[in-house]
Amino acid sequence: MLDIAPDQLDKILSGPTLIHLPGRKASPLFVSALVHGNEVTGLMAIQSYLKKCAGKTLPRALSVFIGNVKAAKHGKRMLADQPDFNRIWGVGDTPESLMAREALEQMKRRDVFACIDIHNNTGLNPHYASVTKKNDRFFQLATIFSRMVVYYIKPEGTLAGAFSRLCPSVTVECGLPGTDYGVTHASEFIKGVMRLDHISSQQVHDHDLELYRTVAIVKTPSGVSYGFGGEENVINYRDDLDRLNFRELPPGTSFGKVKAGFDSLPEAWDENWTEVTHKYFALVKGEIALTQPVMPSMLTKKIDIIRQDCLCYFMERVNGG
Structure with a gap:
């Protein structure tokens, strides 16, 4: 199990699996991997941490959730007939949602200590943490990983959001899948949290926390062709779009071009799922131009990820925690 590749897991696991390992402290740390099948850093980080602990008693119990092994076999976020495994927690009544509910119940009974959900990005992003509560214990946990923290409340059904009702909970974004730095960073984060006696409720100082809030999700309209560079699609995003992640962009910044004769723009939706496209975008002489300052995150050039x-996301800075 500690050496198996993500795309081979389906040979030993029939589906999502929750594994409980004992430790000196009974209250377990919950760590999840492969919630999206193409985001492999979590599994590799858990394997790395447990290899280093071989023959030793863990400092506290550890519960490991291995998510979408079927998608991992194919290197996909999810398969065409599957829901997004990070939209099934605490919502819905699909078989996957019922599985997630059972995992939550198990962890509640075990008095879960904290939750770490490990993810990757498909575009160029710095490593950062995300939380669903503006709470000092959540910020304390998040800033062990990164001083850059994103606060969000939508989308619903996320793993970290569901666990936030049980314990301090954080999603950590570890850059592109499988990089040595991402695996090491996530593994060291697990190691650090496993060694904690408690998670402090003291306020995190402003100089230790760079806090952002998600204000909009940006999607490409359905039925509209799109791509990067070139001129053949209706929407032709600039080829270096993912290099704009976590940069404060001024009004007028171009996201790309729209084919002559069309007026399609990327769609922006706020946290209440109200369309706010024209709050952020305008078509100016064929260019998709920002109308106000924004900081994007998770910009990707992967067509299947954009579609799924x-x-x-667009973010804004939050003053203080």
Whole structure:
């Protein structure tokens, strides 16, 4: 199990699996991997951590959730007939939602200590943490991983959001899948949290926390062709779009061009799922131009990810925690 590749897991696991390992402290740390099948850093980080602990008693109990092994076999976020495994937690009544509910119940009974959900990005992003509560214990946990923290309340059904009702909970974004730095960073984060006696409720100082709030999700309209560079599609995003992640962009910044004769724009939706496209975008002489300052995150050039999830999120800075 500690050496198996993500795309081979389906040979030993029939589906999502929750594994409980004992430790000196009974209250377990919950760590999840492969919630999206193409995001492999979590599994590799858990394997790395457990290899280093071989023959030793873990400092506390550890519960490992291995998510979408079927999608991992094919290197996909999810398969065409599957829901997004990070939209099934605490919502819905599909078989996957019922599985997630049972995992939550098990962890509640075990008095879960904290939750770490490990993810990757498909575009160029710095490593950062995300939380669903503006709470000092959540910020304390998040800033062990990164001083850059994103606060969000939508989308619903996320693993970290569901666990936030049980314990301090954080999603960590570890850059592109499988990089040595991402695996090491996530593994060291697990190691650090496993060694904690408690998670402090003291306020995190402003100089230790760079806090952002998600204000909009950006999607490409359905039925509209799109791509990167070139001129053949209706929407032709600039080829270096993912290099704009976590940069404060001024009004007028171009996201790309729209084919002559069309007026399609990327769609922006706020946290109440109200369309706010024209709050952020305008078509100016064929260019997709920003109308106000924004900071994007999770910009990706992967067409399948844009189709399944989104183009990016827009954020704004939050003063203080």
